[in-house]
Amino acid sequence: MSVTVFIQGRNGVTRWQPGKRWLLLPMLLIATGAGLYQYNQQRFESQQASVDSERQAREAQQRQVKQLKSATENQLATLVSHVAKMQAKLTRLEALGQQLAQNYQLDEQFDFGAEVGVGGPSDFGSTIELNQLLNDMEQLASGIDKGNAQLSLLETVASNLNIEQERYISGRPVSKGWLSSPYGLRNDPFNGHRAMHKGIDFAGSEGADVIATGAGVVTWAGNMFGYGNLVEIDHGNGLRTRYGHNETLSVAVGDVVAKGEKIASMGSTGRSTGPHVHYEVLRNGQQIDPKKFVYRHAG
Template structure:
């Protein structure tokens, strides 16, 4: 097959017979154009896909930032609430300590209102609000530690001031009743012989309260020959008190009792003729006359 091309010119019509190579040229141009178009289309699609992926990644990062911001705000709110509770507790602690110091006339030695002395170098971080919060928490912890130390010292001083008063033996071992037998020689109610009575008897109603005449540690709570139900309290410095013939005991060995605490109920157990309390004061293991303790003024 041959192709004839007529070309109109000034000198008339010219015939041109293109070779097969010239016939293939349009096909090659079309093929090349199609290839370039497809290549550009693929490249554009790849770039668009990459752009979409980057956009999606940015959206994910943005969401992560928002989630982190929300979590941080929640944590900050929790920290703020925690600091507020710490501040309330410290305020209460300081008020209590100041009151105890004033009650014991020690306000010149213990000041719970002044700031705690702190210092040293520190670096300023990027998060000012968070650093401020952490600094507040650090100061609160320091105040708590300082107040705990002062309260411990104050408690020691207060205890030393009141220990002698609490251990000071005075008053009667009963709430209601009367003295029925004094200390010293008397006629024994069982055999009539002249015997030494090494305590004081206080008669009253069965079941009445028997109280400690001073603070101390219970060293006996149970039956003892002749005494019946007996409670013995050690007050230190070699002094002990005994409370005999009880119907029942309200304390156990090892208990720490305060002055005026109920330790037993009045009864008539042991060698007894009726409801009463046999009260003894012992110094270094020997009974002494309790009258000077019963009738002396409380310190």
């Protein structure tokens, strides 16, 4: 196949017939353009893939940073919780130690409020991992718990005799006054009929001290029908005492009172004819004659 090209010029029409090489030139240009386009397309796709890979890597790094931050915050929260628990336990241990030292006159030998003296040379070791620190703190907290338990046991053993002596009911519920009505049948002061009087009355001056005849826990502190302002103390072993007709009360429910401690002021509230203390002793909820407790020797 041949191609003839006619060219119009000033001197007329010129006929030009290119050779085969000239015919291959367009095909060569087209092939070259296609190759360049494909090369650039592949290069663009490679660059795009690289950009996507870098973006994914950055996103993965950001996720790792967030996870590390979250894990660190959780570990710090755990550490703070451990420290708070240890502080509370150390405070209790210190208070218990101080109480024991004061009770048994050991203040000069044991100062629980001062820093513990430690020292000596030490070689620097490896860094401490957080998990190891938490384990060490757990062991220390366990040791503190054991110390608390041992100190509590020591306090119980050391004060056992004092506890038994303190809650031993004996003596009168007043520091000043006289027995005005015994336990048993009597003529009721209001209607004159024979009635059972389930306590002992101690008369005295209004406002005089009313005292606990044994150590215990206050289970009632307020008005009770017939008794007026009443204090009731539980001494354990099924024994309770009551102190009625008080003018004012010096204790509240839940208070721990010592033997001989003032719990009220004498008055004439409730069903009463004048200032006095109506004193009862109850065993397992039943009133019994308080006389043997009033007149027995202190334990």
